[in-house]
Amino acid sequence: MTTSPTALPAGIRPGGRYADWHQPAPAYVVCDVDGTLIGPQVDATDEVVEAVVRAQDAGLRIGFATGRARLGVQALWDQLRTGGPHLLHNGAEVRADGRTVAAWSLTVDQVARLLTFARERDDAYLEVYTDDGYWVSAWDERARTHWEILGHEPLGVLEDPANLAGQPIPKITMTVFETAAVPAIIDGITSAGLTPGQADSPRAPELHFVNATHPDTDKGRALARAAEHLGIDLSRTVAIGDAANDLSMLQVAGTAIAMGQAPAEIQEVAHLVVPDVDAHGVAVALDAVRVWREQG
Template identity: 25%
Template sequence: MAIKLIAVDIDGTLINDQRQITPKTVAALKQAQAAGIKVVLCTGRPMTGVEAYLEQLGLNNQDQEYVISFNGALAQSTSGHVLVSYTLSFADYADWVNYCLKTGVHSQIETRDYIYTTNQNLSYYTIYESELVSMNVRYRSMDQMAREQGNYVIAKAMMVDTKGKIDHALANLPADFKKRFSIVRSEDFYLEFMHKNASKGQTLDRLCQKLHIKPEEVMALGNAQNDNSMLEFAGTGVAMGNSVPATLKVADITVADNNHDGVAEAVNKYALN
């Protein structure tokens, strides 16, 4: 069945290690658009970290083009109309951040406008994330967060620390967390917590229903655990050559890595053939 929608992760997939979309990949995705295929960026990033790539692909500020951000917590048109929104309650956040404090893991939340952290000594990984997604960081004490809780729309919460600390925190998670949150590890140093219904796969499913596109008409490309749900949803799940083992396992197809135009390879072979 012909591909009608291509869902593409950004980091480690669409962009190379220099954070660039190569000319070959741009050309392939624009050719897909010209053929009437929807191109939807599906990312853990907030919109501030997506807009430059949407612009490069000619997708920004349009009512009929779409993006999935925050690992599925938000789906919207690239002009800003929200179609799907899953957010965390302050009560869930408070329990989660208390666990982070107990285990000595740095933490942060992301809203549509800012990264917030209760860690006065910022984690290196918070600073890295801020630069990566072009979003400013604001420090708030937990007391301030509680007093101002009505001001925060929490898209996702993140543990941001060394691999060893994240491993320990993950191994000792309270049992109810797995029921209360959707949990994905997007990097060795990032463990992300969203609303229990939020995932790239589930939100992509909802978007496709709105667009009357069947799963078998979807090709999804990714490289990490947070991409697995959309690769499993799509009729054609594509893992990049640089993918983690769990993503390679769920994929239907493996292509070249993100530094060797794997996205262009997949589009040319399986969407434009």
Template identity: 30%
Template sequence: MRYAFGRLAPEPVDDPGGPVAYELIAFDMDGTLLDSRKEVLPSSVDAIARAAAAGKTVAISSGRCPKMISMYRQKLPGVRYAICCSGAIVYDLEQGRILTERAIPTDVVARSIRTADEEGTYILEVTAGEGIYMEKREIDMAPECGVAVYQQLYMDTSELVEDAHAVALDPAARVPKLNFHFADPATRDRTHARLADADVTIADCEISSLEFTCAGVDKGTGIAELAGILGIDVSQTIAVGDAMNDLAMLRAAGLGAAMGNAIPEAVAAADVQVADNDHGGCAEAIDRFLLGE
């Protein structure tokens, strides 16, 4: 199959190594499966249907919580599994249940929030269960904190609470992921540096945000865990992404594919590159590598 995408489409890349029968492909959402308008391209929907018809597994691997991913269930009927919260949760979209979950230790949650409080202004996004908890007054700060594109999504999917900090700091709470959306990159970087020795996985994301998951948990461990559940060797997996929190899965998968709009670090971590998220990169990854057309 030949591709004729827009001017951002990359030059063709030779397939690395010998032939591999890939069985599972996992797509990041924002910047990958979702285009610049936060929509799923028709070409992606059609390619996912072709993959499902061929007996392949197509999964989502996102920093989003299960509730945010489930919103796309009707648009993506060929997708049953999701690696949520950057690897902290593996979720069955068809049955609506968590298969595995890894929570951040409560003392690490407390230290992270205390450090962020000392550094400056931020929005706190707390994942617990299948959804997120946020404060309305903080969601109103989304443009100031570099996440304006998600403001309506937060309003539509969050459990609005008076004090998100209290939710995170509840000793009985299981928190698989924390997001801090800071007002500027410098504050984000200072906070990251101060917590570099904490027993937690930290990834930069968005313009000035930090994403926290349990130590040793990332999208790379997530794709390996899902593969194990399905009885697929990790060498038979493909990961497709564009951002910093995708690096681990691009390296862990049998084949890492960076989008045409990916950051340089993602391109370096990947084995191949496909077209960008507005020009059919996801369909290309399925047809070219998963189906071998």
């Protein structure tokens, strides 16, 4: 059951689509990672951890929605112990309770095309993700900060994409070393017939990340698949994010919540806006969602 919104909890203000929102009886919350669950620090703050515990104790399912791979969120999962479903690789993989429930893989030919593109540039390099880890187009020390965020170094330099035949390849990431190069990288990914998604991290402000995924993949489609897995309507889902790669899930979620530091175009598609990541905005959101669930 839903009701028209009344007074909003402290710390929450209307977003651009507030007039379209109805206070939900939520069942499932997906949270972006970088800039939402965590800021520049490695771990979630105590305030966020405690809000996650309260939400899960109230019966809410909590998941990550991130451009990262499984290994890239392992430390956060160890801290929060959320059951998911989790939307990984910008939605290219949906995992729940330790197993993959949906996935969209790239082809070896698509990898080869982007590998050639990456090797023609000196302002970016490429990472190809598989179940075991990730391969790179070059051993580029400028990306070491990203390797540290991921928690492990590359498996090695990918010399021949054909060696990946038969393996699931959920995502390619172009790590970009110069801000001015980002549009060209996005164009190159689009020209390869893949979907680009920029997903920068406050832990590496000197780098930019543009993910390349299957054209049928984004966080919005993955959220719909996760809701289907749980047997719930999209109206009972909540999405919380702060960046361009969160737009698709904010557009389809029953309740779309933008972080306070999100750009204006992200806040415009959200129903609600919470404080920024440094003020534990996701904790404010989770506590409000928990109350709405208890009231429903």
